[in-house]
Amino acid sequence: MRRLLEIALTGLVAIQLHPLRSLVSFVAVLVVLVPFLVGVALAQGLEADAETSARLGADLYVKGSQFGRPGPLPLKAVDAVRDIRGVTAVVPRIVGAVVLGKEAVHAVLVGLPREHFPEWANGVEGELPFRGQRPGPHELVLGTTLARRLGLKVGDMIPPFYHNNRRGDRISRVVGIFAADAPSWQSNLILTTFETAAAIFDQEKLATDLLVWCRQGYEDTVSRTIARELSFPSPVGEGIVRLRVTAREDLLALLPRSLLHREGIFTLHFVLAFVVGILVLLVTSGVGLAERRREVGILKATGWQTDEVLLRHLAESFALSLSAACAALLLAWAWLRLFGGYGIASFFLAGAETSPDFAVPFRLTPIPALLAFVLAFVIVLTGTLYSAWRAAAVPPREAMR
Amino acid sequence: MFLETQSLCKFYRAGTRDEVRALDDISVGVERGEVLVVVGPSGSGKTTLLALLGALERPTRGHIFFEGRDLGECSDVALARVRRRMGFIFQDFSLIPDLSAGENITYPLIPRGVPRAERWRRAEELLSRFGLGGKLTARARELSGGEQQRVAVARALAGEPEVVLADEPTSNLDPVTGQGLLDLLRELNAGGTTLILSSHDPAVISLAGRVCELEGGKLRARPNQ
Amino acid sequence: MESRGIRLLVVLLLLVAGATAVLVREGRAQDQRQAHAEDFHRLTGGVGFGPALDLSGCAFGFDPRLDGTCAEDFGPVPGGACFCPRHAGSVFFYPPLPGEEGAHASPP
Structure with missing residues (x-):
C-alpha cells in the first residue's frame, strides 16, 4: 500500500515536471467546467426560487379570460x-x-x-x-x-x-x-x-x-x-369574462418538466464542450509527448512495471482534474457570489443587466460539483492515459528512442 | 549460464529494403560474477546487444536466457522484475531532465519497495562517492555531461543490482572520475556482481574477464586479455 | 525532492477544503435567502416564477400565473421549436400551463 501511495505521489510531481502541459490541461478543464457549474447553479437557484414562489403563494390564482387571452x-x-x-x-x-x-x-x-x-x-x-x-x-x-x-x-x-x-x-x-x-x-x-x-x-x-x-x-x-x-x-359592457384557475400543483408540475428540458440543453451544450475539451487536450497532449514517452521508457528501463507507470499517470490525471474541478467550483462561486454573476446572469434572466444589483439566484450543490470532477477526470484522463499506455506498452528502449 | 543469448538477431525495419541488421546470430553467455566487455567500432551493435541483455528490447529472432528463463516468454511484470535485478548505465545517461539528481536515483527504488529514508540515504552516499554530494537537489538538466554520467551510474548502482550493464561508462568522465568508477566496478565485481560493459577505453577493457568483439552485428571472439 | 509531490498534495487538499467550505457555506446561505423569499412572496401574494424580470417581453416568462402561455412560442419547426427569446433563451424553460394553449370552450 505504501509503495502504491509513493508511486501515486510521483504522479503529483509529474504535474510539475510538465508545467506548460499541466497548465493547458488545467485551463482547458476550467474553460469547460466554470460555465457548466455557473449555468447549473443559476438554473438550480432559479428553480428553487420558483418552487418557493409556488409554495408560498396562494392555493389558487383566478384570472379572467376573453378570446383565449388573459383579461381583468x-x-x-x-x-x-x-x-x-x-x-x-x-x-x-x-x-x-x-x-x-x-x-x-x-x-x-x-x-x-x-x-x-x-x-x-x-x-x-x-x-x-x-x-x-x-x-x-x-x-x-x-x-x-x-x-x-x-x-x-x-x-x-x-x-x-x-x-x-x-x-x-x-x-x-x-x-x-x-x-x-x-x-x-x-x-x-x-x-x-x-x-x-x-x-x-x-x-x-x-x-x-x-x-x-x-x-x-x-x-x-x-x-x-x-x-x-x-x-x-x-367590464366593457359587452360579452362575458370567463374565469381560469391556476393551482399551486399546476405550477409545481412545471418544475420537473423544466428540469428535464434543462438537462437536455445542458447535455447538448456539454457534449459539445466535452468534445472540444477532449480535442484540445488531445492536441495539447502532443505538447512534450516525445519527452513524456522517453520518461516512461526510462522508468520502465529502471524497473517500473506498466501498471505502475499507468498508476503514476492516473494519479497525475486525478490530481489535475480534482484541482481543476475544485478551482472551477471556487471560480464559479466567486463569479456568482462575489461578482454577482457579472456578464452571465443576463443570459439566464431576461431583463437582468450585465452587472445585476440584486443577488442572482444560484445554488452550488455537491452533485454538480461531483459531476464536474467526473467530467474533468474523463477529459484529463483521455489526454494523458492513452499516450502513457502506448508508451508503456512498448519495450523501454523503443519508448526512449 | 547466468545470462545467455542463443542465435540472437535484431533487425530494424525487418523485411523492408531498408532492413538494418544490428545483430545477426549472436550467441554469447556470461557466468555469475564474470566481467564481459563488448568492443567494436561504432555501429557494430554493442548498444543493441546490451539493450537486449538488459531486457530493454525484444529480439527479432533468437533467445535470451536469464538464469535459464527465456526472456522472450516473460510477461511484462516478469521482465520488470528482471530489470530490477539489473543496473543499466546508458551512454546518453537517460536521466529525467526535470527531476533532481536525487529523484533520478531514488525513483527506480520506489517500485522495489525501498523505504523513503533508505532511498535517500543510498542516493546521498552514491553521489558523495562520485563527488556530487552537493548536487542532490540539482535538476538533472542543470548538470554537466560528466555529472549526468555519474548520476546515471549512481542510479544503476542504487538498486544493488546483480548485474550491471554499462554502455561506454567512462566516455564522459574525466580520467580521475573514470578511474574512481572503474575502482567501484572492480569492487562490485569482487562482491559478486556480474559486469557487462561496452567500451573502447583500454582501462575498461582491462577489467574484462572475457572480451567479445562485434563487427557489423556479428560476434567475433577475442583471446582473453 | 519527492517533497515536491507532498507540497502539491497540500495545495490539492487546500483546494478540496476550499471547495467543500464553499458548498457548506452556500448550503447555509440559503436559509437567509429563504427567509427573505418568504417575506417577499407573503407580501406580493406570490409573484415570479420564470427567468424574466419584467413583463415587457413575455409575461409568461415572468410568471405563468399571469399568462399561462407565451404567444411568441412557435413549434414544431424542423429540428425542434422556435422559442420565445425572452424566456426560452434561458436554460430554465417550462411548457405552457395545461389548458392554457389558447381559447377553449366552456366546460360542460
Whole structure:
C-alpha cells in the first residue's frame, strides 16, 4: 500500500515536471467546467426560487379570460369566489406593466389591498405601505434595480408618472426598497396598495387576478367550481369574462418538466464542450509527448512495471482534474457570489443587466460539483492515459528512442 | 549460464529494403560474477546487444536466457522484475531532465519497495562517492555531461543490482572520475556482481574477464586479455 | 525532492477544503435567502416564477400565473421549436400551463 501511495505521489510531481502541459490541461478543464457549474447553479437557484414562489403563494390564482387571452376580472368576483364552500380567503391583486423615467425602465407594478400588508417585513429596507387610511402621496416599495436606475432611495418623492382623468394627488413616495437578496423578481417590482395600482392604471373595480386560499383538500373542488360556474359581464359592457384557475400543483408540475428540458440543453451544450475539451487536450497532449514517452521508457528501463507507470499517470490525471474541478467550483462561486454573476446572469434572466444589483439566484450543490470532477477526470484522463499506455506498452528502449 | 543469448538477431525495419541488421546470430553467455566487455567500432551493435541483455528490447529472432528463463516468454511484470535485478548505465545517461539528481536515483527504488529514508540515504552516499554530494537537489538538466554520467551510474548502482550493464561508462568522465568508477566496478565485481560493459577505453577493457568483439552485428571472439 | 509531490498534495487538499467550505457555506446561505423569499412572496401574494424580470417581453416568462402561455412560442419547426427569446433563451424553460394553449370552450 505504501509503495502504491509513493508511486501515486510521483504522479503529483509529474504535474510539475510538465508545467506548460499541466497548465493547458488545467485551463482547458476550467474553460469547460466554470460555465457548466455557473449555468447549473443559476438554473438550480432559479428553480428553487420558483418552487418557493409556488409554495408560498396562494392555493389558487383566478384570472379572467376573453378570446383565449388573459383579461381583468370585475371585483365582484371576489365575493362570488369567497362564497364557494372551502374557500378561506380571497385577495384581489393588480399586476401590470409600467414604464418609468426617461430611460423607459420597465417595471412590474403589483397592488394589493392595504390590509394584506403586515406592519413590518424582513425583506424590505424601510417600511411597507401603511395598513390604514391616511392622506398623502402614494406609497411605493421599489425593487433594487429600479431604485438604482431611477436614483431613488427610501423617503424620496416621485413626481407624477402616469396619466388619468381622475383628480387627486399623483405624487408618490418611496417608503421601502426590497432587500437585494430577496428573489430576483423584486428587482423591477413596484409594490403598492390596490387603490394606488388602480389609480395608476386608471382601472376602477377591476383586478388582474384573485389569490384564493382554501381549506386543505378543497382546492380541486373550488377550482372546478370557479371554472365551471362563474362568469361575469365584461367590464366593457359587452360579452362575458370567463374565469381560469391556476393551482399551486399546476405550477409545481412545471418544475420537473423544466428540469428535464434543462438537462437536455445542458447535455447538448456539454457534449459539445466535452468534445472540444477532449480535442484540445488531445492536441495539447502532443505538447512534450516525445519527452513524456522517453520518461516512461526510462522508468520502465529502471524497473517500473506498466501498471505502475499507468498508476503514476492516473494519479497525475486525478490530481489535475480534482484541482481543476475544485478551482472551477471556487471560480464559479466567486463569479456568482462575489461578482454577482457579472456578464452571465443576463443570459439566464431576461431583463437582468450585465452587472445585476440584486443577488442572482444560484445554488452550488455537491452533485454538480461531483459531476464536474467526473467530467474533468474523463477529459484529463483521455489526454494523458492513452499516450502513457502506448508508451508503456512498448519495450523501454523503443519508448526512449 | 547466468545470462545467455542463443542465435540472437535484431533487425530494424525487418523485411523492408531498408532492413538494418544490428545483430545477426549472436550467441554469447556470461557466468555469475564474470566481467564481459563488448568492443567494436561504432555501429557494430554493442548498444543493441546490451539493450537486449538488459531486457530493454525484444529480439527479432533468437533467445535470451536469464538464469535459464527465456526472456522472450516473460510477461511484462516478469521482465520488470528482471530489470530490477539489473543496473543499466546508458551512454546518453537517460536521466529525467526535470527531476533532481536525487529523484533520478531514488525513483527506480520506489517500485522495489525501498523505504523513503533508505532511498535517500543510498542516493546521498552514491553521489558523495562520485563527488556530487552537493548536487542532490540539482535538476538533472542543470548538470554537466560528466555529472549526468555519474548520476546515471549512481542510479544503476542504487538498486544493488546483480548485474550491471554499462554502455561506454567512462566516455564522459574525466580520467580521475573514470578511474574512481572503474575502482567501484572492480569492487562490485569482487562482491559478486556480474559486469557487462561496452567500451573502447583500454582501462575498461582491462577489467574484462572475457572480451567479445562485434563487427557489423556479428560476434567475433577475442583471446582473453 | 519527492517533497515536491507532498507540497502539491497540500495545495490539492487546500483546494478540496476550499471547495467543500464553499458548498457548506452556500448550503447555509440559503436559509437567509429563504427567509427573505418568504417575506417577499407573503407580501406580493406570490409573484415570479420564470427567468424574466419584467413583463415587457413575455409575461409568461415572468410568471405563468399571469399568462399561462407565451404567444411568441412557435413549434414544431424542423429540428425542434422556435422559442420565445425572452424566456426560452434561458436554460430554465417550462411548457405552457395545461389548458392554457389558447381559447377553449366552456366546460360542460
